[in-house]
Amino acid sequence: MHLSSNNGPVVELNEAELRSAGPAKERLVVVGNGMAGMKTVEELLAKAPGRFDVTVFGAEPHPNYNRIMLSPVLAGEKTFDQIVLNSREWYDANGITLLTGEPVEGIDRAAKTVVSQSGRVVPYDKLLIATGSMPFIIPVPGSTLPGVIGFRDLADVDAMLAAAAKGGRAVVIGGGLLGLEAANGLRVKGMDVTVVHLMPTLMERQLDPSAGMLLQRELERRGIEVLTGADTAEIVGDEWVSAVRLKDGRELPADIVVMAVGIRPNMALGKAAGLDCGRGIRVDDQMRTSDPSIYAVGECVEHRGVTWGLVAPLFEMAKVLAHDLAGGEGAAYTGSVTSTKLKVTGVDVFSAGDFSGGEGTEDIVFRDAARGVYKRLVLKDGKLLGAVLYGDTKDGAWYFSLLKDGADVSAERDTMIFGQGFGGADAGDPNAAIAALPDSAEICGCNGVCKGTIVKAITEKGLTSLDEVKAHTKASASCGGCSGTVERLLAVTLGDGFTAAPKVKPMCKCTHHTHDAVRAAIVEHGLKTMAEVFQAMEWTTPDGCASCRPALNYYLLCAWPGEYRDDYQSRYINERAHANIQKDGTYSVVPRMWGGLTNAAELRAIADVVDKFNIPTVKVTGGQRIDLFGVKKEDLPAVWADLNAAGMVSGHAYAKGLRTVKTCVGSEWCRFGTQDSTGLGVKLERMTWGTWTPHKVKLAVSGCPRNCAEATIKDLGVVCIDSGYELHVGGNGGLHVRACDLLVRVATEEEVLEYTGAFMQLYREEARYLERTAPWVERVGLDHIKAALVDDPERRRALNARFLFSQTFSQDDPWAERAAKGVDRHEFNLLAEVG
């Protein structure tokens, strides 16, 4: 007999059995991988898991991200990674087919299929159109010139960031939410910015004139020029924009123009398919279009004559639709009451409801010029109709919930402008207002999460941090505007048990110390083993976790070369097995090819290995090496032995270390090559291979500025020029593409090698584990790196010397050790075979 802690059924069917047992699943095709479409899918998975086979088409090349957070990305307050809502793994895990970079071109309603730009035809039972909206471009002369940018997707943000990197002047047309966020972002990035706005005051749809004036004054204080009542006549330029001309004749010089005057529902697909369309694709209260098999949600729809451009209504639509698709009844979308918040750090602006005034309404206004606070409440028949807050928005959630509920506020009328809890025993306690909210009060407008849901999750699941509340309830997981409220809710619910999130994150849950503090302590206190670190830094776990142990292993290895003994069990499987684990549990191996060079003997040996071990896939990598896929783990030592026999060693394609040095042919063969880029690449690879670094490192050498080796998106890239070599650093060709910064120009190969060693060592000593050079350079700043490497030759030589010293311990081929010497043999053998 045995005890099981599991309450679920003992007999499990696997995926194939379930599929064959049940009826065929309905096929749901979603066109649009944005917030509305994916919210629908998320809700649907929660309500009716496995009911649909879901295929999602996205026109953008990325997984689904939080579009409303593009402004903080532009301002440099967040990275793209931080605003990704669902990773590709999430789609995989939920069995969703995701097709990115693949716009849908047409719908065949009779055949019930969609066809994509690439010609892919996908049948559907239910189709969801969630194509969102497009920025409206005013059709003035010059509006199609290069340098005129909308503000809608990541590509727009990248275009703005690229322009901002060169400095210069930006003109933003449109003084609404998006325009002002763009203006602020470009200003933060160092551009001279002018906002051109047609109306007399800024954000006139959300703010009354008084608040609009206060906002204008604050933006001007930040160095943004604001022109109101300004009508654009023409955008001037030949091959690129050069200026914006206004109707009154003024001409504003511009290196870029951002057009943010509004959005237009993107209904082209629906219209072409013959669906009933107005200003958007027309839908009923269940989000059904005029074709009962086709639904639409989000900014592309017109519902009861209204189109929407804020996230909360889209999510409300998504919930109704998911309920309907899941087979539920009775849910209906009847329109939304919305609130808005400007995402400009340090400017608190909130507005909700209708504040245009009119017959029978009364205004309550509060001004405190010295504090820069302005509040206005609009009431009608004892109910709150609208609210505008500037400078002090902490009662926004309270006003919004009164407004949405249509609550009778007659009793509070006299004091409500001073905020919740005014005059009570708890006046002055910022948490009192939160404590007093009813459970039904909505805290997170984006995701529709109420106070009661959050408090329940905190108490029942023992949540103690904002991140945990986000993970469990989705509150604060979209625009983040309510994160302060959620933290106060944590404080109220947990009492003394809650401490607000520290500014810099600890390295993992085992410690409250940061990566930097731990690294510093290792060197300062001479901590030489992981156990000493756990002891000295008061780790809360006996042997760390899968996140801190690999980091500590690296930090110790870097601090004490030749002295620290590598901790095998603290390495990821890729580094333990010296090959890359793939999704099916097989491995891939990449033999090193110095500088990208190979020869007939090596190619023959590779071909023989492929035949001998039945290796299914052979692929050339982005770094000009050959990757052998689908090798069984137990075959690895034999595969390495054969490759070693042909003179090849491990390419470290699995390592947080030097991967490859990509090259072009340079002066040896190329008619443009200025230097021997291949030869230099070989020298660089010979010097740097085998090193352990915080993350993978890729180098490249291009023989001339045509840059065929793509050296300016590498961790370190060399571009050969007539007079010598340009060294570029901190580039990345990954998810968040970053072009290198120019570090220095040098005359000789010796200098290139010295700088490279010094740069590698600075990165090894200063970056946090799993931080690539691109975010590291952005975090510490190029000036910091120049100061260490360029301005201080002595320090550069010392860094290089430390790098070369550490290399004397690490340039052993791990394959040879395991193939010939039997190191770690247990890794590749079974413990036993039974039965």
Add this chain to the structure above:
Amino acid sequence: MDSIITETVWTQVGSIDDIPVLGSRVVRTPGGDIALFRTAADEVFALEDACPHKQGPLSQGIVHGRRVTCPLHNWVIELATGEAVAPDEGRTGHVPVRVEGRSVSIALGEAKLSRGGCRKACGHV
């Protein structure tokens, strides 16, 4: 007593010294691979060698405390029960283990295996 009591059949699979501390070794059985884990405190646990998420080989993960982190997508699994650590949900099969002296045995007949699929919230049936 209503229940029928049968004798547990233990199969010897090796010595505890064959399993690295904070590491794992694999035992192949007709029903699939079983991963045996050894903690820093010399406890030994056995789980089906497949993460409830995407069937990643747990034997290849990093062992810490009485847990293992899957090498494919970093799910954390309790060695004693096979349960995924919250907020992830799911369970992988576990097998009773007996250590006598240095000798390690497992009770395959008692194994609670759950081939494939995660049962709860992820919707991946």
